[in-house]
Amino acid sequence: MGWxxxxxxxxxxxxxxxxxxxxxxDSIMQALCNDHLVPFTLGFMLVIMAMHGRNRSQDRDxxxxxxxxFIAVAVSSAILQLAVTLxxxxxxxxxxxxxxxxxRPTDWSFPSNPATATFTFFFSAWFSDRHFGWWFLxxxxxxxxxxxxxxxxxxxxxxxxxxxxxxSAYLVHRVDFLSRPLVAIVNSLESxxxxxxxxxx
Numbered sequence: 001m002g003w004x005x006x007x008x009x010x011x012x013x014x015x016x017x018x019x020x021x022x023x024x025x026d027s028i029m030q031a032l033c034n035d036h037l038v039p040f041t042l043g044f045m046l047v048i049m050a051m052h053g054r055n056r057s058q059d060r061d062x063x064x065x066x067x068x069x070f071i072a073v074a075v076s077s078a079i080l081q082l083a084v085t086l087x088x089x090x091x092x093x094x095x096x097x098x099x100x101x102x103x104r105p106t107d108w109s110f111p112s113n114p115a116t117a118t119f120t121f122f123f124s125a126w127f128s129d130r131h132f133g134w135w136f137l138x139x140x141x142x143x144x145x146x147x148x149x150x151x152x153x154x155x156x157x158x159x160x161x162x163x164x165x166x167x168s169a170y171l172v173h174r175v176d177f178l179s180r181p182l183v184a185i186v187n188s189l190e191s192x193x194x195x196x197x198x199x200x201x
Contacts (some may be wrong), residue, residue: 004056004156004196005156008154008156009096009154010064011154012065012092012154012155014147015148015149016092016098016099016148016150016151016196017099017154018103018149019099019101019149019151020101021097021148021186022191026101029101029145029146029149029150030102030146030150032142032143032145032146033101033143033146033147033149033150033152035101037143038114038117038118038143040140041118041143042086042117042118042121044124045071045121045135045136045139045180046066046121050139060120061137062128065124065125065128065129068124068128068172068173069120069121069124069128069169071126071172072120072123072124072165072169072171072173073117073120073167073168074123075168075171075172076116076117076120076164076165076167076168076169077116077117079167079168080111080113080161080164081144082115083111083160083164084098084107084108084110084111087108087110087111088108089109089110089154089157090108090109090150091105091108091109091153092109092151092152092153092154093151093152095105099151099152100150100151100152100153101150101151102150102152105152108155108182108192109152109153109154109157110156110160111153111157111158111160111161111164112144112147112158112160112161113154113161114124114143114161115140115143115144115147115157115158115160115161115162115165116161116162116164116165117165118136118139118140118143118144119140119144119162119165119166120140120164120168120169121136121167122137122140122164122165123135123168123169123170124169124172124173127169127170127173128167128173133158138160140144144158144161144162
C-alpha cells in the first residue's frame, strides 16, 4: 500500500508542479476548479441530453436516460459518502508543501466528489448513447485534472471517483428494475403535460 501512495504522490507532484509557471494556464485551471462550475456545466449538458432527440421515440429514450442518470448520481453519492467515512485521507496541502491555487477545503480528500459527479454523468450518458455520451468526457477530464493541478486532490482521489462513477452508472444501466418504475412515472407525467398543452392549443 505504501508504494501505491508514494506513486500517487509522485504523480501529484508532477501535475501540481506545473502550477505557477504560466499565469494564463493557472487562471484556466482555477476556473475549472471552481465549485460552481460543476453543477452549472452538468446542468447545461443535462438539458442538452434531454432535448437532443429527433422524434417522439428518441425524446422518450432521452427522458429515460436522464432518469437513470439521476439514479446513478444518487447511488454514486451514497457510495462516496460511505468511502469518506471509511477513509480519512487528508488533502495534499495538509501534509505537503503544494502550489495551492484554490481555497482550503475542510473535508477529506478521498474520493474526489467533483470527479465522482462529472464521471457519473459521463458514464450514464455513454451507456445510454455511445455517440452523444462522449461529449460529457472532456469536461469531466478537465475539471478532475484541475483539482490535482490546483493542489486540492491527489490523482488517486480522482481515480477512485471515476471507479465509483463507472460502477454506479453500469449498475443502474444493467439492473433495469432500479429505474423502470421511475421512468414509467416520468413518461406518464410527460405525456399528460403534452396532452394538456395540445388541448390548450
